[in-house]
Amino acid sequence: MAERRSKHEIIFDILNLISSKSGRVKPTHILYGGNLSHDRLKKYLDELITGGFIQKQEEKGKIYYILTDKGYKFIEEFKKIEEMTQAFGI
Amino acid sequence: MGINFIYSWIELSSMADINFTLLLAKQFPNWFYWVVAGIQLLGVVVSFAISYLGFKAYRIIKEAKYKYFFYGFLLLGLSFLANVILNVSIRLGYAKYFVEKKYELFMLPMFGIYYVFLIGVMLAYVSLAAVYSEVKKSNKLWLFYFWTFIVGVYTFRDKLMFNMFSAILLSFIVMYTYDKYLEGKNKNRLLTCLAFFCMFLFHLFVLLETFMPIFFIIRNSILLIGLILLLTTLSKIYGRKKK
Numbered sequence: 001m002a003e004r005r006s007k008h009e010i011i012f013d014i015l016n017l018i019s020s021k022s023g024r025v026k027p028t029h030i031l032y033g034g035n036l037s038h039d040r041l042k043k044y045l046d047e048l049i050t051g052g053f054i055q056k057q058e059e060k061g062k063i064y065y066i067l068t069d070k071g072y073k074f075i076e077e078f079k080k081i082e083e084m085t086q087a088f089g090i
Numbered sequence: 091m092g093i094n095f096i097y098s099w100i101e102l103s104s105m106a107d108i109n110f111t112l113l114l115a116k117q118f119p120n121w122f123y124w125v126v127a128g129i130q131l132l133g134v135v136v137s138f139a140i141s142y143l144g145f146k147a148y149r150i151i152k153e154a155k156y157k158y159f160f161y162g163f164l165l166l167g168l169s170f171l172a173n174v175i176l177n178v179s180i181r182l183g184y185a186k187y188f189v190e191k192k193y194e195l196f197m198l199p200m201f202g203i204y205y206v207f208l209i210g211v212m213l214a215y216v217s218l219a220a221v222y223s224e225v226k227k228s229n230k231l232w233l234f235y236f237w238t239f240i241v242g243v244y245t246f247r248d249k250l251m252f253n254m255f256s257a258i259l260l261s262f263i264v265m266y267t268y269d270k271y272l273e274g275k276n277k278n279r280l281l282t283c284l285a286f287f288c289m290f291l292f293h294l295f296v297l298l299e300t301f302m303p304i305f306f307i308i309r310n311s312i313l314l315i316g317l318i319l320l321l322t323t324l325s326k327i328y329g330r331k332k333k
Contacts, residue, residue: 089270
């Protein structure tokens, strides 16, 4: 059975997903790719907007989420931490 | 009474160790001791760089293991730094001069720096052992810190006891890191395990150094290998290409 993801892992997965789509995605992409319920995803997205990791943008009646510099930086930092956790076996 | 007690404590303990170091200083050419100070300086850089990673991890993830990992390498870095200061003081002849003259004002900071080194090393190993043994209840860990501190106070009198206690703590860390390597078969984990094993040998070989001064060179060379292994792991983490 797969291990439950921590809050930070979920945040990383969401941000990484946006990054893999050139830093700009529709909410449905995140919903499918993030493997989360609609309510939980909304909670995480609100938190990420408040934290300045992503921005909400409306274009021709459609909603997009855009990764900010802070979001890109978080992805890099998190990858480094994962690498460290792996390397030191902690 | 208090200050006299400290001075007599210094005379009983640190003098013995500093004098022993001074005795060792006559065995090898002077440049070698600068190399040793260089090795310890490398230890400062590597330990602080790893502790910075641990700090960043704790700031983002807020898990206890990252906090103890950060504490562990921070304390190790501080200990290496204290050792560099002590070594340079001895090489420059300050320690010898002040030990002979019993210049108390100088000896007090020396005493403090030596304590930072001794207790810092042991508390660092306790922190790292806590990371690997996945200690969850911090109140029990603080008790372990407390007793290690007490042992540290008394090992001041005995260099051998300090090194043996450090070797015991490191033997646990080596075993834990080896288990972690077997779990993941990750090359970096093997490097980490070998690095801690080198540190373990560094402390263990002090037993032989007492009888054969050549072990002073051997154990410092082993420490250098250990630090290079940690540096290799670190460079792989920092040098990871952005995708």
